[in-house]
Amino acid sequence: MTCYEVVVIGGGPAGLAAAISAYENGCRSILLIERDKKLGGILNQCIHNGFGLHTFKEELTGPEYADRYSRRFYETGADLMLQTTVLDISEDKVIRAINEKDGLVTVKAKAIVLSMGCRERSRGALNIPGTRPAGVYSAGTAQKLVNIDGKMPGKKVVILGSGDIGLIMARRMTLEGAKVLAVVELMPYSGGLKRNIVQCLEDFDIPLYLSHTVTKVEGENRVEAVTVSEVDENRKPIQGTEIRYECDTLLLSCGLIPENELTQGLGASMNKVTNGPVVDSDLETSIPGVFACGNVLHVHDLVDFVSEEASDAGRNAAMYAAAEPRYKVKTKIPVKFSKEIRYTVPSSVVLAGISEDIKLRFRVGNIYRYKKVTALAGDRVLAKKIRKVMTPGEMEEIVLPIGKLKDIKGALEITITVEDND
Amino acid sequence: MTKKELTCIGCPMGCEIEVMLEDDGRIASVTGNTCRRGDVYARKEIEAPRRIVTSTIKVTGSLEGASCVSCKTETDIPKEKIFDVISELKGTSLPCPVKIGDIVLSNAAGTGVDVIATSNVR
Numbered sequence: 001m002t003c004y005e006v007v008v009i010g011g012g013p014a015g016l017a018a019a020i021s022a023y024e025n026g027c028r029s030i031l032l033i034e035r036d037k038k039l040g041g042i043l044n045q046c047i048h049n050g051f052g053l054h055t056f057k058e059e060l061t062g063p064e065y066a067d068r069y070s071r072r073f074y075e076t077g078a079d080l081m082l083q084t085t086v087l088d089i090s091e092d093k094v095i096r097a098i099n100e101k102d103g104l105v106t107v108k109a110k111a112i113v114l115s116m117g118c119r120e121r122s123r124g125a126l127n128i129p130g131t132r133p134a135g136v137y138s139a140g141t142a143q144k145l146v147n148i149d150g151k152m153p154g155k156k157v158v159i160l161g162s163g164d165i166g167l168i169m170a171r172r173m174t175l176e177g178a179k180v181l182a183v184v185e186l187m188p189y190s191g192g193l194k195r196n197i198v199q200c201l202e203d204f205d206i207p208l209y210l211s212h213t214v215t216k217v218e219g220e221n222r223v224e225a226v227t228v229s230e231v232d233e234n235r236k237p238i239q240g241t242e243i244r245y246e247c248d249t250l251l252l253s254c255g256l257i258p259e260n261e262l263t264q265g266l267g268a269s270m271n272k273v274t275n276g277p278v279v280d281s282d283l284e285t286s287i288p289g290v291f292a293c294g295n296v297l298h299v300h301d302l303v304d305f306v307s308e309e310a311s312d313a314g315r316n317a318a319m320y321a322a323a324e325p326r327y328k329v330k331t332k333i334p335v336k337f338s339k340e341i342r343y344t345v346p347s348s349v350v351l352a353g354i355s356e357d358i359k360l361r362f363r364v365g366n367i368y369r370y371k372k373v374t375a376l377a378g379d380r381v382l383a384k385k386i387r388k389v390m391t392p393g394e395m396e397e398i399v400l401p402i403g404k405l406k407d408i409k410g411a412l413e414i415t416i417t418v419e420d421n422d
Numbered sequence: 423m424t425k426k427e428l429t430c431i432g433c434p435m436g437c438e439i440e441v442m443l444e445d446d447g448r449i450a451s452v453t454g455n456t457c458r459r460g461d462v463y464a465r466k467e468i469e470a471p472r473r474i475v476t477s478t479i480k481v482t483g484s485l486e487g488a489s490c491v492s493c494k495t496e497t498d499i500p501k502e503k504i505f506d507v508i509s510e511l512k513g514t515s516l517p518c519p520v521k522i523g524d525i526v527l528s529n530a531a532g533t534g535v536d537v538i539a540t541s542n543v544r
């Protein structure tokens with residue numbers, strides 16, 4: 001069986017950055033396994049601009065961003081298996097994968113980086129009443145059809161969900177000649193970036209209905225109409241508010257779920273809020289030597305943060321494989337947070353042997369204005385920041401400086417609080 | 423005087439900005455923005471809104487079986503030209519291979535801006 005120091009699973013932006021970083025941190029035995037025939041993951045179908053503002057200080061399209069990282073990956077000379085799907089991983093880090101050329105492949109790793117990305121919530125998971133005709137697509141599937149295969153899924157479209165993929169597809173379908181009748185959002189706010197609301201909807205006079213949902217789909221073989229209703233504060237449809245749209249296509253953009261079958265098969269502890277594995281500040285899961293980053297860990301809206309997080313995971317994997325003692329026995333200080341916050345990644349902090357600041361990423365559950373976010377260890381303030389606005393659609397972060405962390409040995413927990421700033 | 427309302431995209435605050443226009447179209451006032459970026463944004467949006475356009479263009483003779491390649495306007499173009507650029511792109515196709523940065527349509531819709539490829543297709 002072939003052995004590698006570090007095996008990276010998934011060749012999207014997270015996997016690429018992790019493999020590059022493992023190399024930059026001295027590892028010379030790296031394998032990257034990717035299911036698709038091309039590196040870059042979801043970025044290959046995201047042909048719009050808006051990627052890499054933080055990393056490259058310019059606005060790239062998805063394929064351009066993927067290309068920059070792919071080229072750097074190829075320069076490392078690391079091993080690559082394309083069109084190879086990982087089937088399972090055992091606790092002693094034996095990876096079984098399959099491809100057409102070699103059939104079943106098994107490799108052993110000292111350290112593993114999980115970077116399988118996420119997939120879209122399907123209609124089954126959403127429970128929309130009515131028939132199940134053709135013409136109902138997830139927004140990501142439609143994006144692939146239009147941008148990669150050059151095919152249009154339909155001419156008159158209603159979009160359920162105002163996440164970024166839905167907004168981007170509203171513009172894309174309009175440019176390709178379709179009529180987008182409405183974007184319908186269950187929540188009282190959009191989960192998408194403001195910029196996308198303006199440039200994808202307002203630019204083309206596409207109406208956005210907040211606190212609305214699709215209550216009926218009609219059509220025998222193909223979608224013929226959908227009914228949209230307003231919802232009350234408990235998200236229940238309100239009788240008498242129905243609007244019926246004749247259309248041939250319904251796109252669903254209702255959120256992403258990390259792709260964690262492999263992680264669960266491995267027996268790693270999972271976080272119920274993110275649907276990703278629980279990790280400490282080394283991005284190490286509950287299984288020693290298995291690290292996670294990118295959308296498989298928690299859903300990101302900006303690829304720059306994916307690359308940054310993945311770099312950390314790759315560095316930690318390389319150091320683990322090189323048998324750095326700090327990974328042997330870990331004291332994990334749990335991170336607790338107040339009710340405004342839905343989750344933090346990481347969910348615990350390891351202090352021994354740290355060499356850098358620790359970045360905590362989190363999401364809030366509602367829109368909050370003029371708040372002070374504080375990170376505390378007991379009554380000691382580790383970091384503080386003032387936010388004019390925080391929304392569920394945008395990931396937040398707070399940096400715990402290494403200087404402060406060195407003084408809190410023995411702390412029992414770290415707490416993140418959100419308070420009014422007055 | 424006429425009033426125009428817009429949403430600043432400068433940051434997640436998303437300030438609702440009101441722009442008052444004189445009868446001759448000049449901007450009389452900009453209000454509702456929290457910081458200067460909002461003012462700059464609103465003036466540009468009213469006077470000369472511009473966008474980068476991204477789309478795809480058909481390719482022929484691809485060894486990997488691709489039917490199109492992704493592309494973008496090299497810089498932003500006047501917003502009202504978006505559909506003109508798209509329809510010129512629809513009427514065009516080009517032979518493979520295509521590399522990132524290759525010009526796929528020059529001087530798109532008379533804007534003086536080229537459309538360039540954003541992915542590699544063999």
Ligand SMILES: Cc1cc2nc3c(=O)[nH]c(=O)nc-3n(C[C@H](O)[C@H](O)[C@H](O)COP(=O)(O)OP(=O)(O)OC[C@H]3O[C@@H](n4cnc5c(N)ncnc54)[C@H](O)[C@@H]3O)c2cc1C
Pocket residue numbers: 009010011012013014015033034035036040041042043046049050051052084085086087115116117118140143164165168259262293294295296299300301302303304306
């Ligand atoms: C439609 C859309 C629009 C976006 N717009 C923007 C934007 O404007 N700006 C921005 O900065 N960010 C944007 N993002 C966010 C950003 O692109 C993603 O967060 C990022 O691409 C996630 O990277 P990843 O590597 O974690 O996952 P992915 O890109 O999904 O990569 C995961 C890879 O793992 C592979 N894989 C999965 N399972 C296996 C397996 N078992 N075996 C082998 N390989 C496997 C997959 O094939 C895939 O290639 C957008 C995302 C989407 C979906």
Ligand code: SF4
Pocket residue numbers: 430431432433434435436437455456457458459460461
């Ligand atoms: S005006 Fe300033 S604070 Fe308001 S959205 Fe624009 S950039 Fe943000």
